Amino acid sequence: MLGIPDRAEIAFGAECEEALYRSSSFGGAPERADTWINSIYGEVTAAPFRAPVPAGLSLTAGIRHDDHRTFGSETTFAASGAFTPDEGPTVVRASYGEGFKAPSLYQLYSQYGNRSLQPETADSWDLGVTHSFLGERAQIGATRFERDTTNLINFVSCFDQADPICVDRPFGTCDNIAAASTDGWELGIALFPVDGFDLALNYTIVDAFDDSNGNRLPRRARDKVSLMADYRMDGGIGLGATVLMVGDSFDNASNTRPLDGYVVVDVRASYAMLENVELFGRIENKFGADYETVFQYGQPGRGFFGGVRYAM
Template sequence: MLKTAISLAALLAATPVLAEDEEIIVTALGIEQPRDEVGQAVTVIDADTIRTRQSVSVTDLLATTPGVRFSRNGGVGGVTGVSLRGAETTQTLVLIDGVKVNDTSGIGDMYDFGNLLTGNIQRIEILRGSNSIVYGSQAIGGVVNVMTGTPGEDFAGNASVDYGYRDTLDAKADISGTSGIASGGVGVAYFRTDGISAASNGTEKDGYKNLAANAKLKLNFTDALSLDLRGYYIHADLDTDNGIVDSVADTSRTDQYIGYAGLNLALLDGKLTHRAAVTWFRTDRDYTSGFGPFGYSGTNLRFEYEGVYQPVEQARLIFGYDHERPDYDFAGFGSVESHKADIDSVYALAVVKPLAGLSLTGGVRHDDHSQFGGATTFGANANYTPNDGATNLRISYGEGFKAPSLYQLYGADVGNTALLPERSESYDVGFDQRLDGDRAILSVTAFLRDTKNQINYDYSIGLYGGYNNIDNTRAKGVEAMLTLKPVDALIFTAAYSYVDARDRDTGARLPRRAANAVSVSADYVWPFRLSTGATVTMVGDSFNDSTNAQRLDGYAVANVRASFPITDNLEIYGRVDNLFDEGYATVYGYGTYGRSAYGGVRVRF
């Protein structure tokens, strides 16, 4: 596969094209960077795609991109983990408007995507491959970077509301603009549904409510000095079931608070820039059950400094320091726990362009953890374009690590303070080819990742077991994505990935990670302005458990959609999800939605 990809890239590099505007990526380095400099695999889901697809959950959008697998306990709002390239769901680092939001109160610091709805989100970048130099702990599988909109020069607003299956209401609104030195925006989104039974064999509906709000304010005091303030809040109430059995007593309440305050300063005519920021993330999770109430709280307070020095166009140096303080609290069943740690990190990267079309990136990071000591990671990548961005040949090597979570270190009866960090080495090679003024874009990537010292539950420890570094895993495969726009009215996208993720000690496939997944989408705007589209996602068989004894059958889900503009500012839209009423599960014993229909209206000014 590697030889075929390289040969095809060399052949396509000679094909003449018409270059379009340069796309900017922010996730690879943590700063704006032209895609032609990025040597790693990055997929972008833009505002037009988010609006056209009409998806409620961010996870449903991620599932249409290469290398992504997910598992959800029941319907929308259920606990949802996202795996990149076969990594653990706890090894996906998640950012919302620049803030690291992995839950420090979770067993493995996993971010629960169940409560992250599309709301007023305008852009998502998915970076696949280990990348701990910029982000530190967690980025073994990759990074999911979620962003709300950037205010424009004019005042603008959007609002929408739709209603459908199981008394589901989805409403959102936002407004933004610029006046003098200030630019900013605010948004709010509300979702509620009677839901389905979380247990696949249950009959009692498990309802869900979600309220999200976001705000941004930027003050440009001068051309060289500015202040960024950002906030995001999510409140969610979920009825659920006790495992895979109907229950009216089991509920959860979640509050997430996200804050960012950053000062930006440019010196030496913009050649040297500084960013100093404080970020804060807190998750409160409260549960009721037949065994009584209990709850978790996790807080992560970070100080970030980042400097960028670009003495000449062909060279750029990025350097920084982070201090992170994760906290963990638990209360319930007659016990109380509280733990915290300190992590200090320094890093440096260099981006150089020694030849026309060639961009080389390399860097190193060192993290010092108050519990287990230090971890040093390296990374390097290259991007070569022989024809001004029409063809990009990419190769990368990245190291990743994940610090043990506070629960894994200190949890009552199960914690192990001798745990080592999980470590990974990731390699990939690929190409991107653009034809006919971006009317055809093909991307192919082959990858390999080895992870050692993976933390899992070890039943041989003590009376009840506990956490230990007992697993070594390997994931390898191929990702491909094709975008076609043969005419302005039609856009077609297809994504395929083969992911072979296994426990290297037992040879078993890692649970809930199907080897094969395909997603195909098409949208067409008719001459009378009606837009119609469909997405079909096919996922192969997988296993629910680490011993591969419990099979999850593969499935194919088709969604169709339509929209029609009544005026330039008013639009009606609707969709049917799971058109053919496919029965399937991403977690054994948990239910999923059957055929369901929704319709609504959008306005903008």
């Protein structure tokens, strides 16, 4: 006997999505295409359990069936759970999921399209733990994750490429990577030293590879660090900043064209003029960092934004 859930929820649904595509490149005849995908899904959530299964355990499971006009049918499954031993400060989480993604009409028929693309399938899992301490003024966490993908849909940059797929495609095209794998860690610490002051540091390590040749997947940095700080004063003034640091990566599948890492700093401020009216402003990329996430495609420089929020 596994015990009876004190609370359980069951959900079912259905979706029908139709996509249309029409485009004309360089004055040529317009390209038209359409497709549809019908889906049904169900999900069950149960928590907590009565003895002999301990309290503090919650489980979720779901199943989905997709029927695509062009690429046929696929059924995927997902499950997750969380457990708090003795309902204390430690939480253990785990999840498993499967995915199915058919190529979009743009990926098939645009000037960058490839009509030979196959649908992408994947399965992934993660396992993590978080622990609160110092009277819940601090929290640390770590998560391990892995993902295996078949026929990963990827954009192929054709600058200086000898790949046969680049013939007559000087600006690039889409292609499948037969097998790709991703694994890594997410590490984090959050501090709440006084009421209204939040500080969080997160570090993500990702190793993403094309399994057919051992090269790193393009445009996926191995290291990413973010630092966030927010402070709200009693007078209604709020100040905050985010520092994002991203490591080096490669722009192309052959790993011959590097992309430099970068650091971007954003700052923000707000003022609660009334109980439900707030004046806010922010500066994105405050120091005007010059960087690229795609070769020869520069990212926005310094930007200023502001406005008024009204909460009902």
